[in-house]
Amino acid sequence: DAGVTQSPTHLIKTRGQQVTLRCSPKSGHDTVSWYQQALGQGPQFIFQYYEEEERQRGNFPDRFSGHQFPNYSSELNVNALLLGDSALYLCASSLTGWAGTEAFFGQGTRLTVV
Amino acid sequence: AQKVTQAQTEISVVEKEDVTLDCVYETRDTTYYLFWYKQPPSGELVFLIRRNSFDEQNEISGRYSWNFQKSTSSFNFTITASQVVDSAVYFCALSEQRYSSASKIIFGSGTRLSIRP
Numbered sequence: 001d002a003g004v005t006q007s008p009t010h011l012i013k014t015r016g017q018q019v020t021l022r023c024s025p026k027s028g029h030d031t032v033s034w035y036q037q038a039l040g041q042g043p044q045f046i047f048q049y050y051e052e053e054e055r056q057r058g059n060f061p062d063r064f065s066g067h068q069f070p071n072y073s074s075e076l077n078v079n080a081l082l083l084g085d086s087a088l089y090l091c092a093s094s095l096t097g098w099a100g101t102e103a104f105f106g107q108g109t110r111l112t113v114v
Numbered sequence: 115a116q117k118v119t120q121a122q123t124e125i126s127v128v129e130k131e132d133v134t135l136d137c138v139y140e141t142r143d144t145t146y147y148l149f150w151y152k153q154p155p156s157g158e159l160v161f162l163i164r165r166n167s168f169d170e171q172n173e174i175s176g177r178y179s180w181n182f183q184k185s186t187s188s189f190n191f192t193i194t195a196s197q198v199v200d201s202a203v204y205f206c207a208l209s210e211q212r213y214s215s216a217s218k219i220i221f222g223s224g225t226r227l228s229i230r231p
Binding site: 033035041042043044045048056058088090092102103104105106107108110 | 118147149151156157158159160161164205207217218219220221222223224
């Protein structure tokens, strides 16, 4: 059973560009959350998707947007990249409901903005 | 506001020593979840434990044990007889009890644990 998979694993972008990161949740999970982890810090919650809608959002600007597809996979888009957007982006999947599960994380996408 | 504090930035011990990682949390919610995650150099966050705010029983899993005390808002993690493979960054985390346990998670800043042979 594949766990949470993210692509790409590494990415280098230039300031001002746009980037799309992808996440496939663990089999059976219907909820996807995205986190940003700057070097030496704990992950920060960006937003969460459930039933193809954004359900919760952290304190991130509108440059950060997302999407969830009918197969529960998700994309994170960041527009007008800044140097400060350089970080490890983690995707987490879980199951919502009375039998809800804890979040399982992927290995992340390391984004470097130059 | 919710907050998790891990005051220990780095800990280094010799193999086979016991080590305790401290975690203090703040929340106004009466129901919440507490977590510990391990992050090896590969970057993936590995789930270790989830504790519901109503369950204050301590838990032991092999060499790992957790001490949850609501009176002091602490959720400490102890590794007994540490091993080199335990070297990693450990995060304590908190989430409100909404959408079962799939709500947003607030992480501490992490404790980097190094186990020397």
